[in-house]
Amino acid sequence: MADLNLFLPQKRKTRSSRNDKIAVQLRECIASALVQNDFPVLPGHEEESKLKVFVTITHVNVAPDLRNATISFVTLNDERQDETLKFFELQMHFFKNLIAKKLKLRFIPELTFKIDKSVTYSENIEKLLKQI
Numbered sequence: 001m002a003d004l005n006l007f008l009p010q011k012r013k014t015r016s017s018r019n020d021k022i023a024v025q026l027r028e029c030i031a032s033a034l035v036q037n038d039f040p041v042l043p044g045h046e047e048e049s050k051l052k053v054f055v056t057i058t059h060v061n062v063a064p065d066l067r068n069a070t071i072s073f074v075t076l077n078d079e080r081q082d083e084t085l086k087f088f089e090l091q092m093h094f095f096k097n098l099i100a101k102k103l104k105l106r107f108i109p110e111l112t113f114k115i116d117k118s119v120t121y122s123e124n125i126e127k128l129l130k131q132i
Contacts, residue, residue, distance in 0.1 A: 022105070023060040026069055029102050030095060031057050039091055048090055053080045058116045062109065069109040072116035081115045088113035 033039075034055055041049045054076040061070045073088070075081050088095075092111060100108050 019062045019064065019066070022066060022103070023062045023069070025103055026062065026071070026099065026109075027057050027060045029099055030060075030071060033095065033098055040094060042090055045090055048083070048086055051084070051087055053077045053084060055084055058119070066105065067107055067109055068112065070112045070114060072114055074116045074119045078120060085113060085115060 034051065034057070037051055039049060039051065056074050056076075057071060058074050059072040061072075063069070071088075073084070075084050095111060096108050099105075
């Protein structure tokens with residue numbers, strides 16, 4: 001007799017609504033800090049402690065265990081994306097303290113910032129399509 005489990009649909013792990021809510025709260029918290037632009041100047045990194053371009057947080061992905069969060073961002077000026085990434089890495093402690101004050105979480109997630117390449121990719125696709 002054939003194994004009947006072969007024909008049962010697989011259960012997929014989906015993100016919970018709690019993860020989505022926390023991702024939205026993290027995005028709002030970081031975006032409000034970027035609007036205020038009142039970041040501490042770190043000794044030895046005076047120039048890198050300043051945000052020099054307009055930044056948009058495009059996506060926040062929170063791990064199922066809520067211990068890690070990846071924040072994707074895009075800058076208005078593509079040439080300054082690496083500087084902005086360094087800024088986020090230097091100000092990591094500031095963002096974690098801000099999240100700890102504003103959100104009531106058992107654990108503050110480890111933050112990872114990354115440049116969102118999807119915007120530039122879509123612009124390149126659009127240019128190619130216009131050339132055709």
